[in-house]
Amino acid sequence: MNPSEKQVCDPTFAGRVRKESGVAIDRCYQCLTCTLGCDAAYAMDYPPNQIVRMCQMGFKEEVFGSSSIWVCTACESCVTRCPNEIDIPHLMDTLHQMALRDGAPIQVPSVPVFHKVFLVPIKQFGRQFEVMMTGLFMLRARKFSISDIRTNITLGLGMFLRNKLRFIPHRIRDTGAVKEIFRKTMEGGQK
Amino acid sequence: MKYAFYPGCTQESTAEEFGLSSRAVCRELGIGLEEIPDWNCCGASSGHFLDEALADALPARNLAIAEQMGLDTAVVCAACYLRLRATRHKVAGSPGFGKELSERIGRPYEARYGVKHLLDIIVNDLGLEEVRKKVRKPLRGLRLVSYYGCYIVRPPDVVGFDDPENPTSMDRLLDALGADALDWGAKVDCCGGSLILSRDDIALKLMGGVIERAREVEADAIVVACPMCHANLDMRQKGSGPIPILYFTELIGLALGIPEAERWFRKHLVDPLDLLKAKKLL
Numbered sequence: 138m139n140p141s142e143k144q145v146c147d148p149t150f151a152g153r154v155r156k157e158s159g160v161a162i163d164r165c166y167q168c169l170t171c172t173l174g175c176d177a178a179y180a181m182d183y184p185p186n187q188i189v190r191m192c193q194m195g196f197k198e199e200v201f202g203s204s205s206i207w208v209c210t211a212c213e214s215c216v217t218r219c220p221n222e223i224d225i226p227h228l229m230d231t232l233h234q235m236a237l238r239d240g241a242p243i244q245v246p247s248v249p250v251f252h253k254v255f256l257v258p259i260k261q262f263g264r265q266f267e268v269m270m271t272g273l274f275m276l277r278a279r280k281f282s283i284s285d286i287r288t289n290i291t292l293g294l295g296m297f298l299r300n301k302l303r304f305i306p307h308r309i310r311d312t313g314a315v316k317e318i319f320r321k322t323m324e325g326g327q328k
Numbered sequence: 329m330k331y332a333f334y335p336g337c338t339q340e341s342t343a344e345e346f347g348l349s350s351r352a353v354c355r356e357l358g359i360g361l362e363e364i365p366d367w368n369c370c371g372a373s374s375g376h377f378l379d380e381a382l383a384d385a386l387p388a389r390n391l392a393i394a395e396q397m398g399l400d401t402a403v404v405c406a407a408c409y410l411r412l413r414a415t416r417h418k419v420a421g422s423p424g425f426g427k428e429l430s431e432r433i434g435r436p437y438e439a440r441y442g443v444k445h446l447l448d449i450i451v452n453d454l455g456l457e458e459v460r461k462k463v464r465k466p467l468r469g470l471r472l473v474s475y476y477g478c479y480i481v482r483p484p485d486v487v488g489f490d491d492p493e494n495p496t497s498m499d500r501l502l503d504a505l506g507a508d509a510l511d512w513g514a515k516v517d518c519c520g521g522s523l524i525l526s527r528d529d530i531a532l533k534l535m536g537g538v539i540e541r542a543r544e545v546e547a548d549a550i551v552v553a554c555p556m557c558h559a560n561l562d563m564r565q566k567g568s569g570p571i572p573i574l575y576f577t578e579l580i581g582l583a584l585g586i587p588e589a590e591r592w593f594r595k596h597l598v599d600p601l602d603l604l605k606a607k608k609l610l
Contacts, residue, residue: 176518176537180530208530211373212518213482217492224483230376237378247526255374259386263368265337274525288528292563296342299595303341310366314389314434321432322381 146195154192158231164221165189171215171225181205182244185215185225192228201241206232207248247278260319263309268302329453330360331402331444332394334412336555337369338405343555345592349577350404350446356584357454357462361402364393370411373522385432387415392430392437400442402449404577406554410479410487412443417486445480447553447576448489451497456504464585466506469607472579473512473547474498475538477557481516492516498551498576505583514541521556524564535560542571548603549574562597572600582609 155162165186172184182204183191191200200206206229215225237249254273258266274280275289296302309315339347354361367390376383391412394401403409419426419439430436450459476495484492495515502509517538520531538561542550549572552558562573573596581589582604590610593600604610 176520176534177523177530179533180527208523208527210518210520210522210530210534211377212478214478214516214518217482217484226483230380233377234379245527248523249378251526252374252377255372256378256382259369259371263366265341265369265372267341271525278526295563295597299597301342301344301595307337307340309368315368315386318385318389318433319382322385323379 207245266306333361336405336408338555392435
């Protein structure tokens with residue numbers, strides 16, 4: 138949908154985005170440098186420059202409902218090149234968090250599922266545990282197609298044969314300290 | 329020369345050869361690495377994707393322990409490097425934020441010491457002259473492209489020991505090792521690593537572009553400094569005659585004549601042994 142076709146925009150949205158992200162979205166003058174250098178733009182419904190514009194204009198539903206905010210790879214090219222130093226990757230992070238909090242419909246749900254399961258072993262053991270993370274991802278993202286399963290078995294076997302897969306997690310001594318960090322940040326203790 | 333060493337989770341699993349070669353090469357070059365005791369995962373991209381406070385607190389615990397050691401931190405993984413640098417950068421710019429963060433991690437952290445990538449340490453702190461002096465087996469006839477990817481060079485106000493658009497440190501290193509460092513256009517492209525599980529179609533397309541550029545200049549192998557780039561390019565390369573993906577530390581080890589180098593190369597999915605034997609390097 139073209140943003141201009143939507144009748145209702147949220148007049149408080151731009152302010153919320155500015156406040157939460159600290160990103161000076163108003164400085165954007167649509168030079169398109171971000172979009173021209175964006176390797177993932179081809180997979181986005183709205184390229185990065187339009188996401189910035191839509192944030193300025195209060196098109197909350199279109200922004201939250203876009204594929205763009207989820208397929209951004211956080212490669213940091215756009216902010217490196219932006220003549221106005223607008224931190225778009227950081228803006229994207231804020232938009233992910235706002236969309237998830239608002240319970241907005243998510244166009245590419247496998248992306249936030251990946252990031253959530255990525256943190257599970259870290260909280261538990263203090264370190265990443267790839268086998269557990271990948272297994273959880275397959276289950277929660279419902280990656281049950283034959284090609285998904287085949288890819289994972291092939292890769293898993295390739296890594297196993299080269300002794301690169303660990304089946305027992307590496308647990309740090311002070312797992313309590315890491316759990317406490319989760320409690321005080323993401324889980325809503327003091328922010 | 330001594331650093332607090334932050335290996336990062338992949339060095340003990342999917343990128344074991346990066347960890348082994350980094351340690352072996354540092355020993356040989358006289359760079360002391362003292363592992364940060366009881367280090368934890370930096371949270372990588374998922375931390376900042378979901379929660380900004382978490383994204384700073386996970387690296388901060390490691391940085392605080394390194395600060396107690398009184399040493400600058402050496403990092404080998406490009407993603408860990410950016411996360412540690414980003415947190416350090418914020419604390420250095422705002423002591424108030426540092427206090428808040430110290431509270432959250434239950435340890436004091438004041439950003440008194442630096443964070444450096446091993447490539448920066450070898451090329452700039454140690455210097456290529458030192459490397460050159462120790463080369464026993466020059467990598468003659470090996471045509472290589474340096475693939476920097478994202479987080480070693482971007483964003484330049486946070487990382488950046490090199491040019492963000494056309495970095496040269498790895499090229500100069502390969503040149504010092506006697507290899508043929510080729511000029512090419514995909515040095516700082518993104519491999520799409522963060523989407524490899526969730527949207528592998530995008531990651532595969534981005535990787536495909538990198539591999540195609542390497543083929544265009546007839547490279548024998550692609551050299552990386554990031555375990556995520558390595559995992560993607562090494563594990564998910566399609567088609568016949570795949571290009572080997574090598575860590576810069578493995579090549580230093582090979583040129584220095586470190587005997588266990590062959591064991592690192594055996595851990596690759598795209599086997600580089602035939603290539604290295606054909607060039608009489610193994």
